[in-house]
Amino acid sequence: MRLLLVEDDVMIGAGVRAGLRQDGYVVDWVHDGVAAEAALDTEQGYALVLLDLGLPRKDGLALLESLRRRRNRVPVLVITARDAVNDRVRGLDLGADDYLVKPFELHELAARIRAVLRRHAGRAEPLVEFGEFRLDPSARKVFYQGRAVSVSGREFSLLQALLDRPGQTLSRAQLEERLYGWGEEIASNAVEVHVHNLRRKLGERAIRTVRGFGYVIGEAEAACRSGASSS
Numbered sequence: 001m002r003l004l005l006v007e008d009d010v011m012i013g014a015g016v017r018a019g020l021r022q023d024g025y026v027v028d029w030v031h032d033g034v035a036a037e038a039a040l041d042t043e044q045g046y047a048l049v050l051l052d053l054g055l056p057r058k059d060g061l062a063l064l065e066s067l068r069r070r071r072n073r074v075p076v077l078v079i080t081a082r083d084a085v086n087d088r089v090r091g092l093d094l095g096a097d098d099y100l101v102k103p104f105e106l107h108e109l110a111a112r113i114r115a116v117l118r119r120h121a122g123r124a125e126p127l128v129e130f131g132e133f134r135l136d137p138s139a140r141k142v143f144y145q146g147r148a149v150s151v152s153g154r155e156f157s158l159l160q161a162l163l164d165r166p167g168q169t170l171s172r173a174q175l176e177e178r179l180y181g182w183g184e185e186i187a188s189n190a191v192e193v194h195v196h197n198l199r200r201k202l203g204e205r206a207i208r209t210v211r212g213f214g215y216v217i218g219e220a221e222a223a224c225r226s227g228a229s230s231s
């Protein structure tokens with residue numbers, strides 16, 4: 001899963017990015033509000049934004065306000081200073097999903113991210129269950145047809161993206177956006193390779209190809225199914 005980290009403090013930013021990478025997230029890091037806005041305008045693949053409020057060029061609250069005014073629904077987790085109660089309240093009222101007070105522990109940040117993502121996907125329960133799949137995002141484990149299956153970090157992210165909205169077909173480009181960050185080399189067939197490897201581990205039918213559209217888990221919704229056959 002791909003996150004946007006907006007933080008001007010180099011020490012905090014580097015620590016957070018390293019910690020989240022270890023948890024399997026892809027992290028793009030910008031250091032001011034204008035760069036954050038540009039990233040959010042051009043990239044569709046972010047699962048969540050981690051937003052510091054005190055930022056150069058455009059502060060976090062102004063960024064959040066303009067984001068929500070433009071109907072951008074990406075989940076936002078605000079990071080604030082201990083004494084900034086009013087900013088936290090204002091952030092929540094402007095459309096932030098949760099906040100965390102500095103200094104914080106990385107495992108608390110990771111748990112809050114999972115909680116926000118869960119709510120955003122409309123789930124209350126910690127496991128992602130659909131059909132024969134069961135995903136445990138905190139342990140990054142996959143179970144299929146009752147057995148544990150060992151997958152790579154990107155394979156896990158790919159499954160997570162498809163299981164987030166079962167029945168919704170995601171194109172190769174949409175999957176690439178969710179799996180890779182800035183500056184990462186992506187082979188032109190990277191997504192196909194991940195899908196191929198997952199089918200090898202899970203069985204051919206686990207992930208369906210919707211010809212001309214992309215990939216889906218479960219029954220493709222009608223809009224994507226017309227005129228397309230699956231394999």
Ligand code: CA
Pocket residue numbers: 007008009052053054055
């Ligand atoms: Ca700051």
